[in-house]
Amino acid sequence: MTSYLIKRLLISIPTLIVISIIIFTILAIAPGDPLGEFASNPAITAEIRENIRKSLGLDQPIHIRYFKWLWAFLRGDMGYSFTSRSPVFDLLQQRLPTTLWVVGSAYIIGLMISFPLGIISALKRYSLQDQIITTLAFIGFSIPPFFTGLLLIIIFSVQLNWFPFIYDSTLIVQDWSSFIAQIKQSIMPVCVLALYQSAILMRFIRSSVLEELKQEYVKTALAKGLDSWEILSKHILRNAMIPIVTLIALDIPSIFTGALVTEQVFRVPGIGALLIESIYRSDTPVIMAITLIYGILIVLFNLVADILYAMLDPRVNYNS
Numbered sequence: 001m002t003s004y005l006i007k008r009l010l011i012s013i014p015t016l017i018v019i020s021i022i023i024f025t026i027l028a029i030a031p032g033d034p035l036g037e038f039a040s041n042p043a044i045t046a047e048i049r050e051n052i053r054k055s056l057g058l059d060q061p062i063h064i065r066y067f068k069w070l071w072a073f074l075r076g077d078m079g080y081s082f083t084s085r086s087p088v089f090d091l092l093q094q095r096l097p098t099t100l101w102v103v104g105s106a107y108i109i110g111l112m113i114s115f116p117l118g119i120i121s122a123l124k125r126y127s128l129q130d131q132i133i134t135t136l137a138f139i140g141f142s143i144p145p146f147f148t149g150l151l152l153i154i155i156f157s158v159q160l161n162w163f164p165f166i167y168d169s170t171l172i173v174q175d176w177s178s179f180i181a182q183i184k185q186s187i188m189p190v191c192v193l194a195l196y197q198s199a200i201l202m203r204f205i206r207s208s209v210l211e212e213l214k215q216e217y218v219k220t221a222l223a224k225g226l227d228s229w230e231i232l233s234k235h236i237l238r239n240a241m242i243p244i245v246t247l248i249a250l251d252i253p254s255i256f257t258g259a260l261v262t263e264q265v266f267r268v269p270g271i272g273a274l275l276i277e278s279i280y281r282s283d284t285p286v287i288m289a290i291t292l293i294y295g296i297l298i299v300l301f302n303l304v305a306d307i308l309y310a311m312l313d314p315r316v317n318y319n320s
Contacts, residue, residue, distance in 0.1 A: 008306065012299045019295040020073075024066045027284050069288065079285035081278075088289045091274060096256070098169065099270035102186055102263075103255050106193030111248075113198040118205025119232075125210065133202065140199030145192050149265035152188045163188050169269040189266045193259055197251070204247055208240040215239075242309060249305035253297035 060068075072079060078088035121133040157165035164185045173179050212218065213236065221231045256271070263273040271290060278286035 005303070005307075008303050012303065016292075016296060016299060020070060020292055021066065023288055023291050023295070024069065025062070027287055028062050028065070069285075073289070073292070078289040081286050082283045083278075083281045088285050091286060092271060092289065092293075095269060095271045095274050098167075098268060099263075099272065100255065102189050102268055102270060103193060103259050103272075105186065106190045106259075107197055107251070107255050109190065109194040110197035110201060113194065114201035114205055117198075118202040119209055119237075121202070121206045122209035122213065123232075134206075137199045137202040137206075140195045141203065144261070145196050145259070146261045146265050148195060149188065149192045149262055152192065153265075156188060165266065167266050167268040189259075189262050189268055192262050192265075201244075201247070205240070205244060208243050209236060212236045212240045245305050245308050249301040249308075250298065252301050253294055256293070256297055 069079065076089070078092075080087055081091060084091070117133050117137075121130045121137075124130050153165040156162045162184075165188070167185050167189065168181075171178060171182055171185070173182050218231060218236060221235060222228075259268075259270070260272040260276060262268070263270045264276060267273075274286065275290050277283075278290075
């Protein structure tokens with residue numbers, strides 16, 4: 001196991017370097033000027049703009065800028081935002097709690113919904129329950145989150161006036177009433193994300209369990225008189241979880257990087273909304289930091305998924 005982890009880490013390092021080069025190069029040559037907002041300001045002369053450009057290091061060759069940025073990133077310095085002049089790390093630190101609260105809650109709820117419904121749908125294949133669950137999953141998967149969000153806003157905010165349609169980022173939970181207010185403003189974005197996430201997982205879980213139900217070891221276990229619940233919990237689910245673990249491992253990084261569309265619809269001040277704002281403003285340091293962190297998380301959780309494979313399936317051999 002140790003040698004396998006070392007090999008995977010050694011492979012991950014050049015992979016992340018290549019990812020960082022691609023991200024930096026694309027953003028460096030992309031159209032858009034981070035100083036474009038000063039172009040129409042008569043108080044900002046060309047000389048001042050050039051001095052600002054030099055202070056930001058934009059006058060240097062692209063390879064020099066890349067190595068400086070990478071070395072600073074490795075030391076924990078993500079640079080400064082071109083627009084706010086605030087440290088990128090501080091911007092991410094301000095947005096991360098909101099993203100974890102909204103997106104993290106939605107993902108946990110999605111898992112709690114999708115696992116039992118996906119298993120029931122597979123065990124009762126072609127039954128009425130299966131058709132209802134499959135239909136709901138198809139609807140949740142087919143309707144885009146922005147449409148679901150707007151629909152919930154029209155019904156529960158405009159018509160019924162139950163929940164606020166704009167997320168209040170200044171709200172601080174200090175007592176019971178502020179906690180209820182926090183829950184109320186989180187319900188709609190969490191529901192939108194949980195519906196979409198659970199629909200995807202539900203279909204995947206159903207497919208994985210159905211695939212295992214056809215295997216010969218299930219028929220053998222039933223012929224031996226083993227209890228159905230024991231077969232499901234100890235054999236079927238253990239094998240069915242292997243592809244599901246991969247899907248979950250690839251999804252978990254999105255909890256840290258936010259939900260781009262949903263955060264925009266409900267004005268949730270998360271990392272996803274910060275990324276969209278930074279793209280509009282050509283704020284390259286913020287975009288590079290978020291995208292590279294996302295790449296690092298994907299590589300990391302892929303490694304975690306590989307480790308979990310050995311726990312789920314003893315046939316997995318890391319020495320080969």
